[in-house]
Amino acid sequence: MASDAGRKQFWKRNVSRVPGSIQHVYGAQHPPFDPLLHGTLKPGAKPPTTPVKLKKVSTFQEFESNTSDAWDVGDDDDELLAMAAESLNTDVVMETAHRVIRNHSKLQEQHKQQEGQVVEKEHPPQLPDLLPAVCGDNRLVKSVSDSNASSSADSSSENASMPRSQSLPQSSAGVLVGRAADLNTSGGLALSEREASRLDKFRQLLAGPNTNLEELRKLSWSGIPKPVRPITWKLLSGYLPANVDRREGTLQRKRKEYFAFVEQYYNSRNEETHQDTYRQIHIDIPRMSPEALILQPKVTEIFERILFIWAIRHPASGYVQGINDLVTPFFVVFAGEYAEEEVENFDVSSLPAEALQNIEADSFWCMSKLLDGIQDNYTFAQPGIQKKVKMLEELVSRIDEQVHGHLEQHEVKYLQFVFRWMNNLLMREVPLRCTIRLWDTYQSEPEGFSHFHLYVCAAFLVRWKKEILEEKDFQELLMFLQNLPTMHWGNEDISVLLAEAYRLKFAFADAPNHYKR
Incomplete structure (x- = not known):
């Protein structure tokens, strides 16, 4: 572990020079104003950590529709769905969210194997040009609850894999169309049958004399097709x-x-x-x-x-x-x-x-x-960002003590990497195509850019648990957190990240006693 003097020297010499790292800004104090250091918060007093209370989801169907882009229900889920439909409770939601991501991982592994067989047998003429553009390194976000019990089989889902489709054909054409479906919400190849159906739903909703904004939000949560994204964003x-x-x-x-x-x-x-x-x-x-x-x-x-x-x-x-x-x-x-x-x-x-x-x-x-909804992030001393950083630290300490403890052990402060996540809404951490997909959901969620963003950041941090725990040095750990390998991410990665963030929000947003120590 680096000494305090060595750490400060490293910070001045290296971290401030990392491309895209936090730079001095005009109109705000840097580093951000800290009430603990400037005497505005009494010693021992804890900053506010409880998020704004939102309306609780009332039906399981609403929860399912909100995470439909990462949803693939198997035959063995019928009993769970029936029970959830009768009486929604936290246990059901947690188990259902876990199933979403576990099923997602299994299907991705199956499609990966099928894709490998198809590519090996057929070698269509356009395949070399198509694969680099479409078949990116789509690594899945692991469920927080599964991370402590993850096995070596789970790690295979982090390799390049194929996005899920509701009914995926086994032919090579079906495989390639399934790949193409991952791009169509950010512009790309031909629409799959499922995406064409979703686009038709958007157009029908937008064609009426008065657009039902609540229905538009529900439909937009799991991604907006590119042809209708401009008008949908303006409405939302x-x-x-x-x-x-x-x-x-x-x-x-x-x-x-x-x-x-x-x-x-x-x-x-x-x-x-x-x-x-x-x-x-x-x-x-x-x-x-x-x-x-x-x-x-x-x-x-x-x-x-x-x-x-x-x-x-x-x-x-x-x-x-x-x-x-x-x-x-x-x-x-x-x-x-x-x-x-x-x-x-x-x-x-x-x-x-x-x-x-x-x-x-x-x-x-x-x-x-x-x-207008996040202006306190940018006023003097940027109090909105300070509050969110402290809230995220408290949240991570509850959902994954191992990750939180590892950061504490190596004296990595959340402010040193989370400041940028809040200041730039993760735009410096993921490709632009992923930001656009993320904003589809942010504009669909109540207080998406302020409140829901907190849970997305928590899911995003814990997604890198394996890599974080492997780093045993302050410098290397901080460098990794400021340069996360997301260049090949696509819609599929964002969809699973959002499903996990929604699970966290459901568990903690309406449960302040769980949020606090």
Whole structure:
């Protein structure tokens, strides 16, 4: 174990230089203000740790539908389902959630073996080109309750495997379509029968004169197909009204209002009172991901305007590093309305000027709606993030004492790696395609970006239990936590992560006595 002096020296020399690590931000104190160190919290007093109490799920069917993307019920589950339908209780939910992920792992292993046999026998001409794009390293998130009793058989589910399908054909064509289904919510190959059916459900729901937002949230929880994602995000964020007849007028009015702000405020970016804010935005944007998109001059210009206008109109926080990342998912999703290919590899400047203006204004307003719910993350001393870091530490200590104890033993502080998870909503930890899928669910959940995100972070941390326990050194452990190997993650990984997070929320959100020691 490194000495205190050695650890501090390492932190200054190495950790601060890790790509994507926490950087000094404008408009907020760094490291974050700590009430224990600054005398605002009495010694021995515990910071608040209990999350906001949410409405408890009332039926098993609601719980099942919320986790349907990671659901595969076998014949032997009939008795459990019947019992759950009569009387929902925590034990039933826990056992059902465990079955979801265990069945998921078994099916993945079976499909992996089938896929290997098909590839070996057939070798279709397009297969070499298709596999790298579609057959990524989809490692599963293990159930927290199963992690303590995991066997060597469980570890096989961490290898590259095939996403589940409701009724998967055994032919090679069926295998490849099953693979393709993992991409269709973020744009990709042909839709499977199941995904085509889901897309039809979305379109029927959106076609009515007044969209039922509650039904839209339930349907969106397990992922939104790419063709309907832009309009769905605008509705779920509260940017557009449920009434179809009012939407076009709302869009025209809000877009006009945004560009009025640009005309009023943007020329002040070089004035003495605002030049530091604009300079920091200008520095931060090239550091964002994906680089191929952000480094396009037209995109940089759009992002600078969005962030500067938001900062000017929100003086309580101003611009804080981390807010810049939150524009990207909205920009990419809304640009998808006008570009057939993936926006990350597309020359945005080739779009018509009117389309670019619409994308910019819509991204600004939806980002603003998101930040309205988590603005205490970015006000002075960032109290929202401090509170969430402490809540996560307490939660992990309850759900996995081994992981929590290992971090304590090596004196790794949660703030040293969780700060970025909260500040950037995990955007620096997973690929952009995964962030977009994650936000489908966040916008479907009550207080998804603030409250549910806590449980996603807990499930995300414990997912790396094996690797964390293998690290026996402070430096290596911290480096691993700041550079998690998720580059090959896809929708399947996020779906299982969300199922586990939902299980944790159900167990702890309405059970404060369980949450506390």
